[in-house]
Amino acid sequence: METDDRYIVPGLVRGLEALQAFSNEKRELSVSELAEIIGVNRSSAFRVAYTLEHCGFLQKEENSRRYSLNSKVLELGFTYLSGLDLLEPSRPIMQRLRDQTTIACHLVIRQGTDIVFVDRYQSTGPFTSTVGVGTRWPAHATVTGQLLLSDMSDEAITELYQDYQWEAFTEDTPASLEALLARIREVRGQPALVSWGYFNPGMAACAAPIFRQSDGGMIASVSVSCPLGGIPREEFEGRIRDAVISAAQSLSRTLSLNNAHS
Structure with a gap:
C-alpha cells in the first residue's frame, strides 16, 4: 500500500x-535493548x-529498570477478537475437537501475509504446544495460511505479495509468487490440508476452513498439531483430518445460526 509520509506520525x-x-523470547526489555530494537537513541x-x-x-518491573507489556495491550486484542464473533461459538467446538484428538487445537485467521493464532486449546497428551495466542507465521509457508489464501483470487494474491521478501523454511515452501x-x-476448494513436516520439519498439522454463510467467504480456520510420530500418519490423515473437517463445518453452521438470530 502506498503511503504519504506527510501524514505519518513518527512518535506513534x-x-x-x-x-x-x-x-515470548523477549518478555522484558531494558531501555537500551528497546533503543537497539527500534533503532533510536537511548533518550528517545x-x-x-x-x-x-x-x-x-x-x-x-518492581526493583528493576526493565519494562514488560501491561494488561491494557490485551484489551486491544480482546476488543478486536470479540468483534469477529468467533471466539465464543468456537470454544465448545474446539474443546470437543481437542478431546476427540487429544492434541492441541487452534483457531487461526489471516492478516495480510501472516496467519495469526487467536485461540488455543492445549493438548491432553504429553505434548505441550508452544504456539500461543497472538503467534504469527508467514501464510505462504504454512498449510493453514495457504488454505486461507485460497479464498482469494490470483489477482488479489498477486497484489498482496507485491514486493514481498520471500523466505523458505523447508524445501516445500513456495519461494516466489509463481510458486505460491x-x-x-x-489446494483451492479442498476441505482440509495436512502438513507432515511442511513448515516445521518436526510437526504435523491439519487445517480446515470456516465459512461465513452469508456470502460463503472463508473467515478463519480450525487446526490441530502434534509432533511427527505422535500419531501414526495414516491415522492423522484419516481420523484426525475427518475430525478437523467436522469441527470446521460445525462452527460454520453455528456462526450461520447465530447470525440468523441476531
Missing part, C-alpha cells in the same frame, strides 16, 4: 514498534517507554 510509529518489540527510547507506561501499555500461485491452485 516508534511507540507501536516498541510494543511489537516484546515477544526512554521517552517512548515512559509514555507507554503512563498510558498503561507498559509496566516497569501454483500451490494455491492445487
Whole structure:
C-alpha cells in the first residue's frame, strides 16, 4: 500500500514498534535493548517507554529498570477478537475437537501475509504446544495460511505479495509468487490440508476452513498439531483430518445460526 509520509506520525510509529518489540523470547526489555530494537537513541527510547507506561501499555518491573507489556495491550486484542464473533461459538467446538484428538487445537485467521493464532486449546497428551495466542507465521509457508489464501483470487494474491521478501523454511515452501500461485491452485476448494513436516520439519498439522454463510467467504480456520510420530500418519490423515473437517463445518453452521438470530 502506498503511503504519504506527510501524514505519518513518527512518535506513534516508534511507540507501536516498541510494543511489537516484546515477544515470548523477549518478555522484558531494558531501555537500551528497546533503543537497539527500534533503532533510536537511548533518550528517545526512554521517552517512548515512559509514555507507554503512563498510558498503561507498559509496566516497569518492581526493583528493576526493565519494562514488560501491561494488561491494557490485551484489551486491544480482546476488543478486536470479540468483534469477529468467533471466539465464543468456537470454544465448545474446539474443546470437543481437542478431546476427540487429544492434541492441541487452534483457531487461526489471516492478516495480510501472516496467519495469526487467536485461540488455543492445549493438548491432553504429553505434548505441550508452544504456539500461543497472538503467534504469527508467514501464510505462504504454512498449510493453514495457504488454505486461507485460497479464498482469494490470483489477482488479489498477486497484489498482496507485491514486493514481498520471500523466505523458505523447508524445501516445500513456495519461494516466489509463481510458486505460491501454483500451490494455491492445487489446494483451492479442498476441505482440509495436512502438513507432515511442511513448515516445521518436526510437526504435523491439519487445517480446515470456516465459512461465513452469508456470502460463503472463508473467515478463519480450525487446526490441530502434534509432533511427527505422535500419531501414526495414516491415522492423522484419516481420523484426525475427518475430525478437523467436522469441527470446521460445525462452527460454520453455528456462526450461520447465530447470525440468523441476531
